[in-house]
Amino acid sequence: MLNYKLSRIFLLAPLVGIFSACNSLPEKAPGHTPEPAAQTEVISEQPVITASNAVSELPILKSDEAVIEPLPHSASALPVEVLSQPSPQPPADAWGRMRDGFTLTIPQRSRITQEINWFRKHPNYIDRIQQRAEPYIYFILEEIDKRGMPAELALLPAVESAFQPFAYSPGRAAGIWQFIPSTGRYYGLKQNWWYDGRRDIVASTRSALDYLQVLSRQFDGDWELALAAYNSGGGTVRKAIKRNRKKGKPTDYWSLKLPKETSSYVPRLLAIATLFADPDSHGITLQPIPNSPYFETIEIESQLDLALAAEMADLSIQDLYQLNPGFNRWATDPDGPHQLQLPLDKIDDFLAQLNQLPAEKRLRWKRYKIRNGDSLSVIARKHGTTTKILQQVNKLRGNNIRAGKHLLIPVSTKKLNHYALSSTQRKAKIQNKNRGGTKQNYTVKAGDNLWDIARTFKVNHKKLAKWNGMAPGDPIRPGQKLVLWLPQKKISRVSFPDTQPAGIQSTVNYRVRKGDSLSRIASRFNVTVTDLKRWNNLPKKYLQPGQRLKLYVDITAQTL
Numbered sequence: 001m002l003n004y005k006l007s008r009i010f011l012l013a014p015l016v017g018i019f020s021a022c023n024s025l026p027e028k029a030p031g032h033t034p035e036p037a038a039q040t041e042v043i044s045e046q047p048v049i050t051a052s053n054a055v056s057e058l059p060i061l062k063s064d065e066a067v068i069e070p071l072p073h074s075a076s077a078l079p080v081e082v083l084s085q086p087s088p089q090p091p092a093d094a095w096g097r098m099r100d101g102f103t104l105t106i107p108q109r110s111r112i113t114q115e116i117n118w119f120r121k122h123p124n125y126i127d128r129i130q131q132r133a134e135p136y137i138y139f140i141l142e143e144i145d146k147r148g149m150p151a152e153l154a155l156l157p158a159v160e161s162a163f164q165p166f167a168y169s170p171g172r173a174a175g176i177w178q179f180i181p182s183t184g185r186y187y188g189l190k191q192n193w194w195y196d197g198r199r200d201i202v203a204s205t206r207s208a209l210d211y212l213q214v215l216s217r218q219f220d221g222d223w224e225l226a227l228a229a230y231n232s233g234g235g236t237v238r239k240a241i242k243r244n245r246k247k248g249k250p251t252d253y254w255s256l257k258l259p260k261e262t263s264s265y266v267p268r269l270l271a272i273a274t275l276f277a278d279p280d281s282h283g284i285t286l287q288p289i290p291n292s293p294y295f296e297t298i299e300i301e302s303q304l305d306l307a308l309a310a311e312m313a314d315l316s317i318q319d320l321y322q323l324n325p326g327f328n329r330w331a332t333d334p335d336g337p338h339q340l341q342l343p344l345d346k347i348d349d350f351l352a353q354l355n356q357l358p359a360e361k362r363l364r365w366k367r368y369k370i371r372n373g374d375s376l377s378v379i380a381r382k383h384g385t386t387t388k389i390l391q392q393v394n395k396l397r398g399n400n401i402r403a404g405k406h407l408l409i410p411v412s413t414k415k416l417n418h419y420a421l422s423s424t425q426r427k428a429k430i431q432n433k434n435r436g437g438t439k440q441n442y443t444v445k446a447g448d449n450l451w452d453i454a455r456t457f458k459v460n461h462k463k464l465a466k467w468n469g470m471a472p473g474d475p476i477r478p479g480q481k482l483v484l485w486l487p488q489k490k491i492s493r494v495s496f497p498d499t500q501p502a503g504i505q506s507t508v509n510y511r512v513r514k515g516d517s518l519s520r521i522a523s524r525f526n527v528t529v530t531d532l533k534r535w536n537n538l539p540k541k542y543l544q545p546g547q548r549l550k551l552y553v554d555i556t557a558q559t560l
Contacts, residue, residue, distance in 0.1 A: 094137050094289040099277055101144070101151025104223055106270050106277075109254060115264070115271030120282055125162075126275065130287050132163035135294045135323060136176070136201050142293075143205055150223060152273045153212060156230075159269050165199050165325035170462065172471040175199040175325070177208035187211055193386050194333035200326030202297060202341065224253035224266050232262040295323055295341045300354065303334040304362045305412060312353040313346045330384060330412040331363060334392075363410040372403045381479075383409050430469035435485035444480040445524045447515075456508055457484055512547040525551055 091097040106112065119126060140154045157176040161167035165176050173180045175198040181191060187207035189197030197203045212226060218234055219225035229237045240256040249255055253266060279286045300309075306327060310320040321327070323341040332338065342350055368379065376387045376399050390396065394407050401407070442453065450472060454461035465472045468482050476482070510521065518538075522529045532538070536549050543549075 091291055092288075094141060094291045095276060095286050097291045098137075098141055098151045098154055101141070102273060102277055103150045104152045104270070104273065106274055107254070109267065111264065111267035112271050112274070115268045116274055116282070119271060119275055120284070123284060126284055127287075129158045129162055129272075130289070133157070134287075134289050136163065136205075137289060138291065138293055139201065139295070140205055143209055147209060147213065149209065149213070149216075152269065153209070155272050155276065156208075156227075156269060158272050159265065165201065165322065168469065168471070170465065170471045172473060173198075175204045176201065177204045179204060179207070183211070190333075190337075192333070194329050194331070194335075195326050195337070196328055197326055200337075201323070203326065203337075222253070227266050227269060228253055228256075228258060228262050231265040232259050236262070293344060295343055296347060297339050297341050298347060298351065299338060300332070300340055301338050302359065302362060303332050303338075303410075304340075305331045305364070307412065308357075308362065309340060309350075312357075313342050313350040315343070315346060331410070334389060364412065366409045366411045368407045368409050370401050370403050370405050370407060374401065374403065375399070376401060379407065379409070383411055385410060431467065431481075431483045435467060437485045437487045440484045440486055442482045442484060444476045444478055444482060446478045447520070448476060448478075448524070450474070450476060452513075453482070453484075456510060457486060459484060459486065508551040510549045510551055512543045512545055512549065514545045516543055516545075518543065521549065521551075527551060 091100060136157075137154060140157075141151065144151055144154055157163045160173075160178040161176045163176055167176070167178065168174050169178060171180060174184075174196060177198075179187070179189060179198040181198075184191060184198045184204075184207070187210055189200070189203055189207050191197060197207075212230060215226035215229045215234060216223060219229065219237070225237055225241075236259065237256070240258055241251045243257070244251045244255060275282050275284050276286065306320060306324075307317060307330065309332075310317045313320065320340075323343070327333070332340070366383070368383075370379075376390050376396075380387045380390055387399065389410065390407060391398075393410065440457070444453075450464055450470070451461045454464045462472050464482070464484060465474065467485060508525065510525075512521075518529045518532055522532050532549065532551065535552060
């Protein structure tokens with residue numbers, strides 16, 4: 001029987017008073033700071049610049065100083081009774097606690113006013129932010145308080161992702177803090193087929209605050225510059241400062257010429273902070289969120305099927321993924337982290353059941369007979385696992401397998417569509433969303449990239465990426481399934497000779513690239529070399545880069 005232990009997130013009491021964030025920064029910053037992600041474009045409800053009004057100043061926080069009345073006689077002649085002030089009680093509400101930790105000065109700027117006006121006209125956006133933030137905000141505030149950082153930073157995920165843990169931007173940024181892959185890895189966020197630490201609420205929050213502390217130190221405690229650098233990169237901000245210095249201009253954030261997105265990024269955060277500081281005067285309703293932990297982190301020590309975990313915790317699979325969005329698949333990462341975040345009221349029952357579950361029943365196992373033509377990668381893909389796992393489980397040193405032999409494969413206890421928020425199911429939901437026109441399935445072939453596929457089918461490559469839940473720069477692999485949505489005018493029903501099967505046809509104008517051959521092009525579009533030569537009256541089998549070819553492609557033949 002495995003010995004499972006509970007690892008609790010130790011929580012500090014709210015800090016009293018306001019501390020300078022600079023004093024809590026680490027003594028040494030890393031020698032190299034990678035560029036951060038661009039702000040996500042997943043949030044379609046982003047503010048639109050509107051009319052401007054005067055911006056209300058944030059309320060000035062006053063200290064609780066006792067007022068000492070003058071004594072009627074000499075102070076030295078009378079005994080003085082010193083009355084101790086009662087310790088202030090921490091706010092019962094998380095938003096109140098956050099307000100108590102606000103330290104940033106909100107200047108009167110038209111850019112802030114414009115953002116405030118947008119949010120006031122779209123209260124539903126604020127409502128969605130609150131709803132999504134509820135499970136996470138206490139933990140984020142705890143981490144900020146530990147470091148003595150401005151509490152306004154707890155609202156940064158509202159700007160980055162609207163607190164949507166599955167947000168993914170065209171710049172390949174992921175999670176509520178929107179880390180791009182390289183910056184995430186630099187700050188210790190593991191990313192593989194099973195798990196993406198950029199979406200892990202606990203891991204990504206700590207890494208984001210680490211990064212923000214480094215940036216604050218680099219810009220001498222100027223949080224406006226640090227926030228601008230979080231959005232556009234430290235190098236971009238430093239170059240803007242250098243330009244202004246050469247021209248004898250001020251080097252504060254508001255005086256710098258920065259990318260358009262960064263110019264609205266800091267005002268947007270300060271606008272949200274203004275609304276949360278005094279919601280009543282802005283007509284905003286804040287729903288109370290308890291100033292107490294919603295979840296704790298527990299150790300599970302080895303891989304576990306998430307459907308089983310949800311059942312033992314008496315949670316829906318969706319709720320489990322919302323607290324553990326870092327897990328990409330149907331189970332936790334076999335190499336760790338062997339942890340789960342669970343609601344406080346579910347932990348005892350979960351641990352009691354987990355302690356009774358034999359290790360071999362944490363996953364379901366299938367005995368698979370290898371067939372002719374099988375490969376480890378194909379078998380792994382069909383069963384929702386990886387080649388590495390098959391090698392480890394079956395003690396294989398390489399990729400060679402023999403037909404007739406058997407493999408032991410870990411498989412999910414439920415059908416894969418049960419794991420609604422796994423990476424696979426999230427992508428399927430995106431691909432199945434009706435975009436208008438005719439849906440076409442396409443199987444990626446060797447040498448393909450999103451740009452060329454988009455050009456071939458005369459669609460925008462950014463739209464192609466969006467239709468498939470990807471960023472335009474994401475790599476694709478042979479065998480990967482993509483969907484395209486083609487306007488009706490680009491598709492016609494055409495009768496072809498017997499050599500070309502009837503179906504929904506699309507005329508493709510293809511430009512020959514270096515390394516192309518007739519056979520390669522024919523294979524890519526599931527047509528024959530003979531037809532390709534006949535359609536283009538090609539007397540030779542050799543092609544020249546830049547040469548244009550016309551193909552009549554049966555779009556129903558582009559699937560496996």
